[in-house]
Amino acid sequence: MSLSGLDLMAAAAAASAVWMCGVSGVQTQLRGLVLQTAAIAIVCMILGAREHEGHYYGLALVVFAVKGAAIPVFLSWAARRLGVRKDSGAYFGPAIGLLAGCAALVAGLFIGRDLAVPMGTSAGAAGMSMALVFIGMLLMTTRRLAISQLIALLTLENGILLFGLTQTKGMPLMVEMGAVFEILVGVLIGGLVIFRLNRSFEHIDVTNLRELRR
């Protein structure tokens, strides 16, 4: 089995997600998210070149503009505004997190082997998308700050998008656009909730949110 360009970019997306598991700075995590989204946008463009269909290029552009530029800029601004820098992890530190991310990658790869792959996209890329979903879930459950959980949600969503790209012969552009803008609105609402959390509790550490405020 040899790796095609599509596989390679999917692997790059998954590798940057694994890297995100191992860093604790919020801004560094956002940089990882940008890399990951860029890799997925390139996957989109490779598919577009292969299928000779224009709407893949449009999708790549929208995905990168929204998830690779707008959302990271917003979250980075929010993190600076809230004064959070480091997320040391809720249950384990970044070293174990990195190895857990690797384990998630292996799990994704093995599941990817058994997936049916239509129309010439490869099992490797599908496996990598599963790995992205797993890593997103891992990050969501093991991070301490609410803002890193939003970043984890975006990783998970990237995984779902990549999975969709490998499994379908291109959704209608409108459907994909709808999903992307829904994520944008979701992140904006999440950001507002984080600001409110910060105002009510003076921190955004979710491990301390154990009981409802009376």
Place this chain on the structure above:
Amino acid sequence: MTIFELALFHAINLLAIPLMLAGVVRKVKARMQMRIGAPVLQAFHDLAKLLRKTETISENASWVFIWAPRVGFAVAVILTVLVPWAGSLLPAAWAPASNFVFVLYLLALSRFLSLLAALDTGSAFGGLGASREAMISVLVEPTLLIGLAALAVHTGSADLQTMFGLITSPMVAILVGVALLLASLAELSRMPIDDPTTHLELTMVHEAMILENSGPNLFLIEYGTALRMCVFLGLSCQAFLSAVPGFRETPLAVQYATGVLSLFALGIAMAVAEGIGVKLKWRSVPNFLAFAAASSFLAALIAAAER
């Protein structure tokens, strides 16, 4: 290649390059700190001076203290000959001797001996340095083992001498190169893990272990360290060079020259990074080495998937 040429290459590898590299790294570090620094050949003079001096041995020291550096130096020489850190320079019949598991065991042997020697005199610093060195080695060893095993799986050969010539995937080569580079920074007690020039008891690792040594005993340790620096940095250089398409088809002399030049380039880059960067907190060393482990793990994964 005739036996004479082989001997010449290995003589250069053993005598000239390691000490030159040590001198160049020291010089660049001095320039980074706006100092003139000692001349590049100072490492030769220093070692010659150590060899001439008389030795001071603690009353509490046993034969271990005297013999450990000798055996450690012998191991370092064997490693320098066996490991293809400047290109494959051994006859094909000798290649099985450079089996990667054997090489890792030799490394573990030299580490074990240096730990024993550090503990032998019973000084507080020796024990402190030894315990830190033991912790670093526990973190580094899996990285080296998995990284080299990834290359073995990828190339279908367990011998370091042949393995680097058979690499076809740039991804695997680069990931293993990164893993080896990060691991060797820890293994050689270089900057983000340990400052090799410090004598502050709170931070030193390697220096704390050799405080008691002097004279010819220290000569063996310093020379062994220079040899190990060549082996480790050169190995990661070779991994990076294997990622360049067509590099392994060039004549052996070109490969050797490129390997040595890139080794010096890596040494200079390391010295510059040491001038800019700061040492890690001791507690975040595992986080740093986790990146090395993850990168060799990914290399192993890709090697297994491509097979």
